[in-house]
Amino acid sequence: MSDHRDPEDLVPGKEPDLGMEIEEFELALEKQRVHGRTALWADVWYRLRHNKMAMVGLVIIVVLVLVAIFAPWLAPQDPLYSPLYDQNATPQEKAESVKQPPSRRHWLGTDDLGRDILSRLIYGSRVSVEVGIVAVLISLVIGLFFGALAGYFGGWGDSVIMRSADIFFAFPTVLGAIAIMTVLGPGLINVFIAIGVLGWATIARIFRGSILSVKENEYVEAARAMGAGNARIIWKHIMPNSIQPIIVYATMGVGGAILAEAWLAFLGLGQQLPTPSWGNMLAQYLPFYTTDPWMMFIPGTAIVVSVLAFILLGDGLRDALDPRLKGSV
Amino acid sequence: MRRGKTALILAVFLALAVGLAMIYAGCGEKKEEEGKGGKKEGGVFKYCLVSDPVSLDPAQLQESQGIEVGKQIFDGLMDNDPKTMELVPAMAESYEVNDDATVFTFKLKKGVKFHNGRECTAEDFVYSWNRVCNPDTASEVSYHMSPIKGYEEVTGGTAKTLEGVKAIDDYTLEVTLSYPYADFVYHTAHPVFSPIPKEVVEEYGSENFSEHPVGTGPFVFKEWVHEQQITVDKNPDYYGDKPYLDGVVFKVYQDEETAYQDFKAGALDDAQIPQGQFKAAENEYGERAIFKAMLGIYYYGFNMNTAPWKDSKELRQAFNWAVDRQTLCDVVMEGQRIPATGIVPPGIPGYQANAMEYKYDPDKAKELLEKAGFPGGQGLPQLTLGYNTGVGHDTIAQFIQGNLKDLGVNFNIEGYEWGTYLDLIQGEQVTFFRLGWLADYPIMDNFLYPLFYSGNAGVDNMSQYKNEEVDKLLLEARSTIDEKERIELYREAERKILEDAPIMPLMFYKTSRVYSDKVGGYMRTPDDLTPLEMVYFKE
Amino acid sequence: MLVFILRRLYQTLIVVLGVVVLISFLLAIIPGDVARMRAPKGSSEEVLENIRKKFYLDKPFLTRLGIYIKNILKLDLGESFTYKRSVWSIIRESLPWSVKLALVAEVIIVIFGILAGVISAVSRYSFWDVLVTISTSVLVAMPIYWIGRLMQLFFAQWLGWFPNSGAPPPGSGFWSGLSYYVMPATALAAISTAYVARLARSSMLEVMRQDYIQTARAKGLSNRRVTYKHALRNGLIPVVTYLGIDFGVLIGAAVLTEMIFNWPGVGHKLYFAVIQRDHTMVLGLVFVLVIIVVFINLLVDISYAFLDPRIRLGESPEVT
């Protein structure tokens, strides 16, 4: 069942005539690709839209980002305020403010210092979004650079990079993050760096793999035969076609980074208090899991739902971007 | 098929909600009924130890876990009464002091045997104390013996034996100090002064003695599976009142929370109650949850060598006035801490209830801030309060931060791991810090001398506090024989220190221990220990 | 085959040395004066000096590294600062617990992971498939210590099926000992089981689309035989690769699981050693861990050759 949206056969049968100038040839390729690519992306969006689970993920992510951006306006109270250390609060008010269950005044109740949990949850989303995006960006920059280097040029450079990637694989990421955090000291910026730096190995490996598979294609040979420089080939030909697995991994990577912050927070290395993050809230409410169990479910569910959203979107993207799965939605 | 999926998501979330409801219902186990008085002989007590001791060698007993186990295996010349902390004779029958408090002569009880059966004589004390001060042992607690004559020479390596420790005969030990110090006899109740058999040390080698500890205490060491458990058995021919229990298993935990849950699940006979669950424990266990005043103080310290602390007494005093200690103890600590009224906690002879006049008075604090040149907090450099992670100090830090924020004074808080934290304070990189101090022995000197004597700056005196007047008072007090006079001198020193405000006293500790209803005779001493020889299983 | 193993051993050596250099570099730049931390309170400067000498801390980084590697080759990992005992004795005590926990976890991962993945691939879009996808996604998204605490709450305190925490005390029988393993191993295995299930599902779907499956059906073989003989054998190849890499992470990442379940393994020891700057302990533990991880990878590669005959010709499979 040929699906005439398939980019390969848009220009049926017309093989690029090798006699053309390199620019002309690329123009032809570009026309096919642009037409192909916009069609490709349109096709990806079309398939993504039909994947209900991926859409659920996308909606949650959009909501998460909006909440993070508009946190100051959304949060009903100041996340740091507590009657406990308000000089004009009565002792009676102070005594009752701690660990109140959800009420009209505090929709999600108050924590062990009498602060409004809902406001802290909303502000906490900022840390998660920041950690997710910045950490993955760092991994991408390092990973793509070394991946391209290893994949495209091969030779001893390839084995050196791949062996060092093995080292990062062999070394448990949890302990890598702890070691880096101990060197850099506490603080959110260092959390970004720690999580980001440890993510490069996987990205490098995936990107190298997809470069190797794309490198063999004829059109890269053709472009090289036309005298195109390496950088041009990487940027114009290899990058767009080997980016799919990276997009999928990066999407899931954001979820992974949010989870990593929660891990570090349990060891006291995540976002420093009193600024709230879902990680340090979960770590702080966990000990009350028999006396006030509802407290831990609030940050816990927030973490699970947001990480889940990135996984679902990642899955959806993988299916949508995978050319072989054409038509079978 | 699409509808199937969304229906399924709902099902999963429903399951989560049901799970939540079950937790609500499942909370709190059923009430046990109180057992009647019969004392049963035998049984093995499962004791909760919140981390593996570093060592069981008396020369290395420093952290509380090491002492909790060490106290059961080793006895010393004297001991503290479990309720009143008064000094009571243990292996020593009696002791005399010369008039200028420099020579102490101990008469030993006869027939006190080591666990390997050999009788313990004065010579064993000489050997043990010399071993502690020997640099090769690298003991971290030898400073308890610093008043003894010859201590500097032995620890410095210039002498082999302590000049001030002599065995007159098998049952008489004479200790000579390098300066008059009446309270020295309290030091001898510390486990580092416990005698150990020379032949066992030589058999296993000095650094391996910790793996095969032999002492004269109520329980005999049996086995140590690191990170898991330590087992001890009843000492059948113990010279004091024989233990009821057959033995004790010290179960080792890394996490207070997990240990407490194990206690609730019946896998432990006692446990530490984690911060944040005091009220719940009180409701559930009543008087079996022991919240007794402890000889310990929880305080914030300022580094007196660095700005802005060093040049403004008013600023330090303002901080003291700004803190609401009553709410901190009643609400944040759920009523299980006592608001600090000075440096020396109640229960120590010489305690004074009105040592400091600081109360919760934000206006007074604002006034002092202006006098200090920082009206409403303007002009203050970027301040950071350090604390060690993992045991609830972050909650207290955020409370104090809130109090100060109310006056416009902002500071960050940063958590560090314990080892790093101590090193950063000693290195004066962290200049505003949280610390606690538990009494080695129940005397005022044990609080004022280590923390505020200028000679101890950088050792225990983390505030680097130097004040000649206070130093003079402390040394004079140490050498005063008459107890009433001595206490008056210590009290004056305490008042002067507090007026200088190198620290912010916050709370006095309370024990937070719970024990099972199957057990009787269980109690917790003011220095947070349990004499297990008095514990028995009910019928 | 021999060439293949030799080449892998050669790569192993590089990785091990690389990790040792990386870790010792990392430890060298961790702030804090190690000597003062170890010395008794208030000891004089020259006491600090001889501690530094004892642990070669006074020497420049490269010579210290050289000494350390020389010792490693003599299998002398030196003495731990914090525990005041030889690193080997500590490892001998705690490593078996970590490996045993990892093995039990591995069994859970292999059985439940692959089973769930395969069944959900075979009965695509059925109730079971959606249930597996949802539960694996949720499991992957939950912080491991939260999974642990919830299990303790439900199964230990509330239902009382398993001991709440701790390793089997000495002298407990096989079955009563096993009950101690159930919860920590399940918590440790939870995330990897989810990944394996997802991986197995996608790889089985991929294989089911291959032409040789159609050939097998055309031969008149039953569905069960086609799936569990022809498809499974090919579908497992990427899963085995993942299991190899994952095993190493299992041991290391057990840091939080060991803390929650009070398990005397190496994970939390490595964590404390890092933050307490216990150089010899960190290097010793990491050295041993990396050896195990790389050894496991070697086993996986060899098993690979049996699973996939195309590999037997000597070139190691690149993981894409």
Place this chain on the structure above:
Amino acid sequence: MTNGKDTLLEVRNLRTWFHTQEGVVRAVDGVSFAIARGEALAVVGESGCGKTVTALSVMNLVPSPPGRIEEGEIVFEGRNLLEMNDREMRQVRGNNIGMIFQDPMTSLNPVFTIGSQIREAIQVHLGLNRREAKRRAVELLEMVEIPQAERRYKMYPHEFSGGMRQRAMIAMALSCEPKLLIADEPSTALDVTIQAQIMELIARLRQEIGLAVMLITHDLGVVAGVAETVLVMYAGKVVEYADIDRVYYNSRHPYAWSLMRSVPRLDEKKDRLLTIGGSPPSLINLPPGCSFSPRCPFAEEICFQEEPPLVEAESGHLSACHFAGDFEKHGQGVKS
């Protein structure tokens, strides 16, 4: 086309549709034909005309979802395969009907030896034990002219060349002496010389064991030497069904007619090959009337409105064209 000899396989009005996201694809829309014992039928048409789906429908291997056999009967030796339950159908597959596929490189399981894959069908259907099955498999390998069959038996697919693998596939398909061999484009993935060898092998085996063959291909040249009757399919329907000579030299349908003229012929001097413009229609929204009308040079008004029924233009020669007899005289015709 059964002419008196007893019918082996008869397909009546077969409809196999695919329910995809974009709509219902009528891959096979009312196909009927028959194969006699020992007869060789070629099913010819452009890619996407439904010839492979027809073959898969016979073997009941259409992947569902999304595919489903909506209607029709497939009678094999008197029994309707569509009414059989899965267990009965499995007795037919590989036993009475063998099938080989297009790409030998991916049609053999890479992780099992060639021998074990051949032996498997024998053991399942003929119930021979391992040793006998092995002997039988080696015989088969020799039958399909694979040298050193004994040694090759133990080797893996990746150690075989393309041609070798296709021979192994044939050996596997014939392992239980089937009565019908369905060959879905057996030579397309091979280069020309190997192609010819495979075709000769199939032709030889037909004579030796009286095998009926259903050969599916888009390459008319390949059909000539092997098939006796030809079924031409277009857009899921049969457009012409007759003996091979009639279709080659006297085609009664414009599509088959143009196909014949777009093949280079040694026996005719031609300076310019005929090409058929446009591309096959989408099977979701077929054009009204005759599906070939948009590309048919001889199309008239009626061709665009009414769908031409399959009629007998001559005895034993069916064609689905309104002017089956003499279409050359209609439309603009072809400037040859």
